[in-house]
Amino acid sequence: MKVVSTNITVRYAETDQMGVVHHSNYIVWFEVGRTDFIKELGFHYAEMEKSGILSPVIDVHCSYKKPTTYGEVVTINTWVEDYDGLRVTYGYEVKNQKNEVCVTGYSIHVCVKQDSFRPISIRKHLPDWHEAYEKLKHK
Amino acid sequence: MKVVSTNITVRYAETDQMGVVHHSNYIVWFEVGRTDFIKELGFHYAEMEKSGILSPVIDVHCSYKKPTTYGEVVTINTWVEDYDGLRVTYGYEVKNQKNEVCVTGYSIHVCVKQDSFRPISIRKHLPDWHEAYEKLKHK
Amino acid sequence: MKVVSTNITVRYAETDQMGVVHHSNYIVWFEVGRTDFIKELGFHYAEMEKSGILSPVIDVHCSYKKPTTYGEVVTINTWVEDYDGLRVTYGYEVKNQKNEVCVTGYSIHVCVKQDSFRPISIRKHLPDWHEAYEKLKHK
């Protein structure tokens, strides 16, 4: 399975008055991991958008096991969990420097036309991406 | 079932380059809804924290059905979906001004001691909250 | 002088581990105040963007006098401090419920074409806005 790792140094602004990272930030970190994963596949999300196709999230889930704190360097591991030609499910894991799993989660994405937000088939409209995701599934 | 409604005017800073609200903001809006729900129950989350008890999220889920946009007034509906003496599950629904459901989700919370982040029983340590949540369950 | 007041209930996610609102959020609140100010003038920023004109910030300043905290209701007062046909300077003041000034600031804005980010004259391209801002100056 292809897993891409991204390091993030926790920002002060990402903490809340509990003294730990606010839970909404992990959703942002997942996105940072996803960006890196896509780049490692040889694609660029920004270029896809320029061609008039967006890839919004339709579902996100996050399980919090251990807090992370300001100054820590955390690792986001990202992989493809599922793909059916229309929807991609990415899996994520956030680990701290002791290699403890702090947060796990997934997000499901479709592709839509920028002007209408109407879903399109990745298989048909983005054949290169389709091929890459199919290969990941069979690994 | 007790449902508390909170209106939020979408901020410009909450949008992203897709031209719609970035998906991580709904997690923040759920929290705004939860704060209002707790206030309506007659409690104050800030006071609970002052007594040395925090209530972190252990699980969050979000389903995105329709985007929301800058300037719109959206309504967050919040209710208690489940409670077992240890964990509270809040349910959420974000509606736009056409009364369309844009986002649904839930979050699960425990209570922990501020100094140790060790979970405590709500039933034992917060009897007033316990009673209120038990009543909500049986409505 | 026309001053528009906007109430904001401080969100948990807006705090940081200092236990108070993170300083970057005031910049977002200024924007919320500005949106309301513009609406009170009879304009809609979102519609201006649809016509292909954006109004980016070119300068922002913020002075922090007193912290604000989760759950507080703060008031953002917004006014026009200066206008010269090209640039608008908005002034801001954030007050807490004891009527203490917590933060003051200003932001300077120009108008640009969406496609090129090239500055345009408000006087020439947005005559209605120009007239409204001229009137504000002479109050």
Next chain:
Amino acid sequence: MKVVSTNITVRYAETDQMGVVHHSNYIVWFEVGRTDFIKELGFHYAEMEKSGILSPVIDVHCSYKKPTTYGEVVTINTWVEDYDGLRVTYGYEVKNQKNEVCVTGYSIHVCVKQDSFRPISIRKHLPDWHEAYEKLKHK
């Protein structure tokens, strides 16, 4: 003059519907630069907080010259602009990969006791930091 450089890859969540980075994020990036600067000096801000001393911002200024966009790698340059035993002024500059200055700014900080938010003298209470900042001034 000691200048510390920090690279940041622009996050999708940091953009807004203008298609560029929302202006409030530069304040967060300044803070990331400041954290690195302090670490390079041999100090750790997190440890200072554990000893009961906070260093809130009392003034921040930001000038926006060029927008930055999703996926770009930007460099934050941070230095000490002024220091008087009580207040530290940090200077910042954000450059893009073409080495163009996109944003400049500064922030002024004091030190306060965590419990009272009362300002304290850096000279008296943090002699190691005082010495380091004095040296920076005379470079």
